[in-house]
Amino acid sequence: xxxxxxxxxxGRVGRAIVEELGRQGKHEVILWTRRDPCxxxxxxxxxxxxxxxxxxxxxxxxxxxxxxxxFFNPMSDPGSRNQxxxxxxxxxxxxxxxAPSEWAGKVRSGIKMYDMKEPVLDHLENxxxxxxxxxxxxxxxxxxxxxxxHPCPPSKHFDTFPLFFDLExxxxxxxxxxxxxxxFTASEDVAKVVARxxxxxxxxxxxxxxxxxxxxxxxxVQIAEKITGQTFTIYNLKxxxxxxxxxxxxxxxxxxxxxxxxxxxxVVVPFISGWALGCYNGVADVSPAWNERFPDIQYQTVADxxxxxxxxxxxxxxxxx
Ligand SMILES: NC(=O)c1ccc[n+]([C@@H]2O[C@H](COP(=O)([O-])OP(=O)(O)OC[C@H]3O[C@@H](n4cnc5c(N)ncnc54)[C@H](OP(=O)(O)O)[C@@H]3O)[C@@H](O)[C@H]2O)c1
Numbered sequence: 001x002x003x004x005x006x007x008x009x010x011g012r013v014g015r016a017i018v019e020e021l022g023r024q025g026k027h028e029v030i031l032w033t034r035r036d037p038c039x040x041x042x043x044x045x046x047x048x049x050x051x052x053x054x055x056x057x058x059x060x061x062x063x064x065x066x067x068x069x070x071f072f073n074p075m076s077d078p079g080s081r082n083q084x085x086x087x088x089x090x091x092x093x094x095x096x097x098x099a100p101s102e103w104a105g106k107v108r109s110g111i112k113m114y115d116m117k118e119p120v121l122d123h124l125e126n127x128x129x130x131x132x133x134x135x136x137x138x139x140x141x142x143x144x145x146x147x148x149x150h151p152c153p154p155s156k157h158f159d160t161f162p163l164f165f166d167l168e169x170x171x172x173x174x175x176x177x178x179x180x181x182x183x184f185t186a187s188e189d190v191a192k193v194v195a196r197x198x199x200x201x202x203x204x205x206x207x208x209x210x211x212x213x214x215x216x217x218x219x220x221v222q223i224a225e226k227i228t229g230q231t232f233t234i235y236n237l238k239x240x241x242x243x244x245x246x247x248x249x250x251x252x253x254x255x256x257x258x259x260x261x262x263x264x265x266x267v268v269v270p271f272i273s274g275w276a277l278g279c280y281n282g283v284a285d286v287s288p289a290w291n292e293r294f295p296d297i298q299y300q301t302v303a304d305x306x307x308x309x310x311x312x313x314x315x316x317x318x319x320x321x
Contacts, residue, residue, distance in 0.1 A: 002066035003028045004198060005095075007086055010040040010047070013103050013144065013187060014071030015157040018042055020191035027198065030065070053082045058089030065093065067198055070101040074116045084123055091133050097204060098136045100124065103190070105142055105183075105283035106209075113274040113283065137197070137204020141190045142183030142284035145212055148220065148302060149309030152316060158187060161255040164276065165220055167309060170230040173249055175237050175280040178218035182284045185212030186300040196294045205293070209286030212299040217279075223303050228310050242277040245270065 009018040010033045021029045022044030029045045037047040050061060062068070068090050072083045083101060090098050100120045107114045107121060124136050143163065146153045150160035151168055164173040172178075189212050197204060221232045235249040247269045254268045278284070291297070 001027050002198070003030060003064055004067045004069065005030045005032065005062060005065045006069045006071065007032045007050075008071035008073070008101070009033075009069065010035065011071055011073065012157070012159050013190075014069070015042075016155060016187035017069065017071075017191040017194050018045055020188070020195050021045070021198070024195055026195075032061075053085045055085065055089055055092070058085060059092045062089055062093035062095055065090070065095050067097045067099075068095050069099045069194070071103065072101045074101065080116070080120050083120055087120070087123060087127070087134075091127060096135060098124075098134055099139055099194075099204070100136065102138045102140050102208060105140060105278065106286055107138075107140075109281070109283050111278045111281055111283045113278045135203055136206070138206050138208025139190060139194060139197075139210060139290070140208040140286045141185035141187075141210040141212065142286050143185075143279070144190070145184040145186040145300065145302065145305045148184065148305050149312075152309045152312035154186070154188065154305075154308065162253050164217060164253060164279075165224075166251075166253070167224060167228070167306065168313060170224075170228070171233040171235070171251055172217060172221050173235045173237060173251065173253065173276065174217050175239055175242065175276050177236075178221070178234070179216050180280050180282065180285075181214055181216060182279050183209070183211050183214050183286050184220075184284075184302060184305075185210050186305060189297070189299045192297050193290045193294060196297065197290070200293070202293070205289050207287060207289040209289045209291075211286060211288040211291050213301045214285070215302055220302050220306075224306050227303065227306050237276060239277065239280050242273050242280070245273060247273050247276070 004027045006018050009031050018031055022042050025044050031045050031047045032050040033040050034051045037049045040047045077083055107117045127133050146158045147160050147163040150162045153160045193210050241248050
């Protein structure tokens with residue numbers, strides 16, 4: 001048994017991992033949140049409130065920790081200040097292993113959308129430049145498959161939105177012909193991989209791909225049509241328009257309903273265009289590095305995710321009728 005400290009794991013992506021580690025009960029799992037810890041009680045997990053990110057405080061809190069997992073949202077950690085403070089304190093406290101807040105697609109792929117993650121990787125590389133002071137590894141599952149299940153994701157804690165694919169309204173967005181490969185992995189499967197990685201004595205890899213299901217948006221729609229019997233409306237975007245910052249679609253997938261026009265134009269469109277272009281350029285086409293390490297792990301397919309989500313959606317509609 002080792003102590004695993006999980007920072008930001010009460011949020012969207014980290015929650016499945018925290019729950020899996022708590023459920024397995026093999027390790028002492030400590031969850032840090034800046035919010036009221038009473039509201040984030042998870043079986044098998046000790047939740048503590050941490051708001052003071054000064055070095056000495058973090059070092060004293062991390063003493064005795066073997067592994068640190070970070071789930072900071074880079075949008076709400078300007079300059080990755082708190083994440084870098086966590087890394088420096090981990091080194092000072094003698095933490096053995098650390099996973100920075102990746103949990104997405106390829107970083108350093110020349111694709112803008114993950115630029116803000118690069119300084120954290122630079123920092124980790126610099127720390128180990130002359131002598132290895134901490135072991136670190138990456139977990140990159142591509143896009144989380146839970147988004148395909150919107151508005152009925154497997155967990156109520158995973159706050160989804162229709163990311164180019166809208167099961168409820170039978171519509172999807174393709175960049176060009178929708179045939180570029182993209183990896184989707186269920187957050188529950190990411191949790192299984194991380195749990196195995198924590199148990200494994202083998203050094204963690206910085207080639208952090210996890211492949212749940214390598215597919216295309218066109219294939220996802222074909223699967224959905226078969227499961228639901230609906231015919232999907234497709235909006236085709238041109239990559240050259242996206243490069244110019246233009247999102248020429250009557251449907252603009254938004255991460256929140258009823259946003260003001262201004263916010264759609266200045267925030268949602270650049271955000272969603274970056275994702276569309278990133279996926280088209282292969283940012284989510286990660287390698288199966290962790291699959292090769294733990295070949296017995298079974299992954300959910302898109303059909304599994306959609307079948308279950310469609311069942312929940314039908315039940316929800318029936319209960320509202
Ligand atoms: N692959 C995908 O499809 C996908 C989708 C979404 C996100 N991601 C990645 O997953 C990671 C986590 O994203 P998320 O959506 O789970 O984020 P989130 O729910 O918005 O935030 C995660 C947690 O980070 C903590 N946090 C945020 N800013 C912080 C700060 N300045 N200092 C300390 N703690 C802070 C918060 O914890 P407390 O408020 O509890 O303190 C928050 O609950 C990111 O790296 C993101 O890029 C990947």
